[in-house]
Amino acid sequence: MTASLLEQLIDAFRILPGVGQKTAQRMAYHVLERDRDGGQRLADALASAVERIGHCARCRDFSETEICATCANGSRDVHLLCAVESPADRLVIEQATGYRGYYFVLQGRLSPLDGIGPRELGLEKLAARLAEGEVQELVIATNPTVEGEATAHYLAQLARQHRVKPTRLAHGVPLGGELEYVDRGTLSHAFGSRSEMPL
């Protein structure tokens, strides 16, 4: 016996982070009882996003165009480049801090055991960017985890090879914490207190 459409919908909601069986049920019933138009809009937005959102050719952030809106914005500070692990990290930095340079989204962090090396993080693209000569400071905003720190040190070396100053967010981000879940005030302070990475 195949699952009913309602059961399929409840099951499908569980792909979302933090959504268990009870919340999924509540979501399904809410949409069906009170907001079918909104449900249709969410279905359309999801289908379009999943199909048409790719990655920016310049910074690897999410983008529905070849070059994302941030990279295409000529009025930002070309001397600053900020390397982050994920699009979500880029978003919180953009929203929480006054940073108005450009970004480079690694889409991961070095993790040799998982087969994630410099190539998977697009570091040849980052190196080419640094070689262009405009970037003066690489703000390394990887997460303060073991792998994030290892990635930061690798990026710092890469920056110095291109005579670019590597900096790191100030302490204040809790050890072992994920940027995405840090409160905005702390993140903003940490961003403002970034310091040059020691050799």
Add this chain to the structure above:
Amino acid sequence: MTASLLEQLIDAFRILPGVGQKTAQRMAYHVLERDRDGGQRLADALASAVERIGHCARCRDFSETEICATCANGSRDVHLLCAVESPADRLVIEQATGYRGYYFVLQGRLSPLDGIGPRELGLEKLAARLAEGEVQELVIATNPTVEGEATAHYLAQLARQHRVKPTRLAHGVPLGGELEYVDRGTLSHAFGSRSEMPL
């Protein structure tokens, strides 16, 4: 300037109950970064559910067929009918209790000021059901709100007109609840409804 697909997706997630801007962002990034297949599945499930789930012709619960699976199930107790306000209420009763009679889903409660009367709740259909003569007890499980109580009294009258016994869920101190935190109305009612302890 129109919103990007990503912004549209974040905005669309906010139709879900309990989902604010931050949660919506997390959901959108989660789907795009980690589970595009799941996102496509959710989009399909939502579109199908919104378009194809209607109401059972017999009990008014959600159903993708003319008669829902519960009403079509001949092995339940035909002497019992339970009236609930919403499909979600039907679901919790089915999941939390041992009840195995049939249901009638009002899809609301009497609310004259909002133009919701007996006709909007399908009560002529409920009356016809009671007139069939098989139902012996109408379990009235409307919510203990002012409108829910008014609806319960109306349903009880309707039941008695058809020589069906109306019953109501017991009110009282919730299992595991501390007396100190129970609201006074509930506590007073529970005190007045005390019963002799069994041996």
